[in-house]
Amino acid sequence: MDGDLLHPRPEGLYCPAGDFFIDPMQPVARAVVTHAHGDHARSGSALYHVADAGLGLMRERLGAGSVLHAHAYGERFVLGDTTVSLHPSGHVLGAAQVRIEGCGKVAVVSGDYKRDPDPTCAPFEPVPCDIFGTESTFGLPIYRWPPMSQVIDELVGWLDDCRTRGVPAVLFCYALGKAQRVLAELVRREPDRVVHLHGAMVRLVEAYREAGVTLSPTVPVSDSAKGRDFAGELIMAPPSAAGSPWMRRFAKASTGFASGWMQVRGARRRRGYDRGFVVSDHADWPGLLQSVTDSQARRVYVTHGDGEALIRHLRDHGVDARPLRSLGTMPDLRTSEEGD
Template identity: 45%
Template structure:
């Protein structure tokens, strides 16, 4: 039997349906798991994604793109191929892609996390014969605190900064991580002041009905006295920039799974590191693989060789696959 999906120089390909999943080179038909730029790239003739991802793809790639959106669980047919999207929990609109051909089901998970963050949708494991998993944090050292614990840590840090006369600045990726923080810290923060990249994503989501609290765009006219009563959120790209210096004196916090490793915050010249990730930790990866019931697992971007070897040693057929994903991992993770 021919494989449902194959791994090519353009990306993950479905021969029976003649489409690619998250291609890294331009193709006629692209099926997209989520709107981060390492998975949703410019230049494809047509994009198929979840309905919630359509406005985010248009924000990133331009309103002129040809994009079709499906609801979670809705099935589309290409020839004898059935395609559907299922919640991945990674960010708003993110999905796993379920592909079934002649009774064989493969699932390409894209990026995913197993803890429900309250805004991105709860992850749902999908039964399949073959599962394609990421492994961004595919090492046993990566074990996340609960989101509630992390949010409490951030609130305590903000209070400590205020007592010390410092403004609080968090670095968080503009699409996904920033909205997760804003949504879950609402009520604990008087005002959110944000960088333009975060503001644009936030406004797009507000326009499409997402229940996010309001934020204020930081401009040259933003009163400095607002800084002390606000949580300032910036993308990592603005760190050590002239834009950042306006907030002095400030304390800098980094929100990333990489903060799990001692010393990473110091290497980024940060005062605090919060290990909050939009990817599954080691136990989340293993639990998900077990729940799929997959007979074969392909492991992509991250610590792929480690996870693949662990699965093999524990009786699960697994193989490492090289992809072009992960170019944003240092910032979105």
């Protein structure tokens, strides 16, 4: 059975043959971490294997004292009775799928991934396997991402509009991945625009620059004099800043949110943002189906809370799809607060 390679346990997803955990929720002896978002990269484990493309971000998240083994994409290394390699997942800088070869078969755990082009990270690499573990954050056919060029058109239109009206534009988005992707797209359109950053984004933006990603010029909001008028300027902040005292200096601002959830009108209206921009670092419905096909896997395991629809749809179409928790006890994972 597949349980010899993948066995969910309360601490996280465990590989018995290789004696390691993937993205453990609790401290363990040996961890393979797919990417630097807080719900995947947690400090406290004795040893971490990560992709070297994301080393800087991992250090930022796991702390300077953590023991990190960095691997190039595609490099094979041995863990227990398995041979492991990391392959780009296209989610954020340094994000990886984990390929595990052992017990006479190959399993691939995708981690979070997307299929759309992203100038800030290596594109998703389809890795053939017998067992494919896929995410399903946006596992319904209502989620089909518009081309990024179209979204950036809308974003630039919004900024023009804010400039005309003389109000600041505050764009909320997750501090790791989404913010840098927007900055990397924006610099191609408006190379001279300086973007103001909330403090929580500053170091992460710097980490991307150090990794060689070209981004719009940025300055921390805190560098601006008190009472500065931000009319017509773009300010980026994590969603947690919405409604906080920090927002007081942008009283008249038009607000936007960049997230895959913005595809649904009710979700945007509920959050009370003026504008929603559909930008996601996760696969949309066609991307999920394409990846399952590309994997050539004989069995597909689906993670994330609301994967029932994807599983049932795949089964209706002759794919042996199952919830990952059917292999063991999965910790109660809520949909990621980050990186959607």
